[in-house]
Amino acid sequence: MAKNPYSLFFLGLLTYFTLASFPVIVSGQPPLLFTFGDSSYDVGNTKFFSSEFDPATAWPYGDSVDDPTGRWSDGHIVPDFVGRLIGQGEPIPPVLDPKADLSRGASFAMAGAVVLGSQSKTVTMNFGEQISKFVELHKKWTDKERAEAIYMLNIGADDYLNFAKDHPNANLVEQIAHVANVLSRISRELMKLYKSGGARKLAVQSLGPLGCLPIVRQELKTGESCMEMVNFMVKTHNERLSRVLHAMTVPYRGLRYSFFDFNGEILRRINEPSLHGYTDTTTSCCGTGSRNAFGCGYSNVHSKLCSYQKSFLFFDGRHNTEKTDKEIANLFYSGDKHVVSPVNIRDLVGKSVSYLPAQEI
Template identity: 30%
Template sequence: MAPPMTLFLLTIIVQLCNGEMAARKFPAMLVFGDSTVDAGNNNYITTLFRGDHPPYGMDFPGKISTGRLSDGKLIPDMLASRLGLKESVPPFLQPNLSDDEILTGVSFASAGSGYDELTSVVSQAIPVSKQPGYLRDHVKRVKNIVGEERASRIVSNALVMVSAGTNDFIFNYYDLPTRRFQFSISQYQDFLLKKLHKLVKELYHLGCRKMVVSGLPPVGCLPIQMTAKSHLLRSCIDTENKDAESYNGKLKNLLPRIQAELQGSKILYADIYSPMIQMMNNPNKYGFEEIRRGCCGSGLLEAGPLCNGLTQVCSNPSKYMFWDSIHPSESTYRFLALNLTLELLPEFS
């Protein structure tokens, strides 16, 4: 009998083959959010929240520090490859993007951003609410390249990803409790969901129709949160995880209502929480040896400017669930991307 890991990999291969039909439906990808999907836009603005230096990108092709806050590729890159679009999704602010790059999609995301504009006051990132403004400029360029009719088809059939929210809770509620003085946790969740609702409607009015909106990860299991509140035991912070579950439940219920408002739209919820909890509970199944600290430095605090060329790095990032104290490793993203490919993309007709 094959060992468990071999069976697991065989299952993945079979599922990937079954998912091939879902991988040819989208002419482009358009990506909005925070560092989980920022391909390097922060390289072109004034902020410390950047991954444009080693050891970031050590597993990216060519070992290039692109601005992605991981050791390698992000989920949009992996999905773009699966869709046959390209091997990576570039940042919109990258100068001199080719017409082909423009037509097949870009990322407007900014590391350190959130739905709450106050989040970007701390990080100096591009708030998620401002990112549709870049989409307007992008659509104009697409129209200039292929004409208005084809541009409309590209945008309406593009796979749109939205991934944000974690920074809002960490920056404004848990670690820097500015919003805690104004809102209960339930009220702050509702406040953010109103912002998200407005964002999705704006994307719709700009022509987007096929959207995937990510929920929160288990925030209390991020290494930096363990360091802040469970430094010795290094156990997940249950209250923060319960808050994430509660927010995700509200988001999952909200999206069908938004879809019903926006004729011709398809808006799906992407569950990030459950697969990450499964990885935490069954690390060996996924090939992980370390799930409580990042690969970069001590793995307890280092991220962004603190994860740099002077910090030590683990010998094999693929054995780590987290790359730094906040961001998943490329290996973790690969499992999440696989889940999205199999569970969500077939839902789009």
């Protein structure tokens, strides 16, 4: 009896999507995962770095997983989900945890981290200090492990939010100059990560529309509008960062990268909430104020908590809900070229690289 051609088509389609959900592993073992950035990627480093109170270690952070873990979310965050997708069974630990098992990788990200500035002016490790910490520890892993590892980065948000707060009347030239300074430092640190750390596979997340964050709308009283100055700098940053990554592959032919359009995905959700299963994309699930954007996790603030986190895009004034981060991670891992290019993380894992020994500093 002849087979139904439509059945064969749908069977092939099902097979494709089933295989797409499995990690592509080069060495037979899941690649190591290293993450760098700010609070959106922090898995608990902040609580080990400073004795100051860390709101992310208090309820209702972690509410969806029944335990505050130092993540600025009601549950897991993007690197947790990506780690699972590349074959890791447990989330990678914060590098500053003295009991951490670093055999699968580590998170160097920390809340408040900036690209520009020094540690003496902050209570966090800035981006350069995170990279230096990795280079300091790089011999814990073999050249091959570091070459095949995935290095996730999400940094720069605080540089632009702080600039807008400190220079509300900055003109176009000053804004562009600030973007250039941020990108110059990022480029320098990425070269250090490649040359001295042995990194070969970068997974870089673009900055979201920071001017549309609930905390920005609330503090600057923008109403239904976003803060255009911040969004302009972010847009310029993202466009130029894409070019920086491409340009790095010319002198560094062993470098591979994925660049994820986080900005576009968040804007799509803000502008079409019902299409993505949200009822609110401009107000926080946890907090207080006109946008419910301030004070989540603080015992002396009478924060409100929404009844259903999955209906909100943002959990607090500037961080996503677990639902949002899971969707972002899935797109980062296996999305098409409209959202992640030149390859997604799944294909990045499968790309062969040269694992030349890291240079000594």
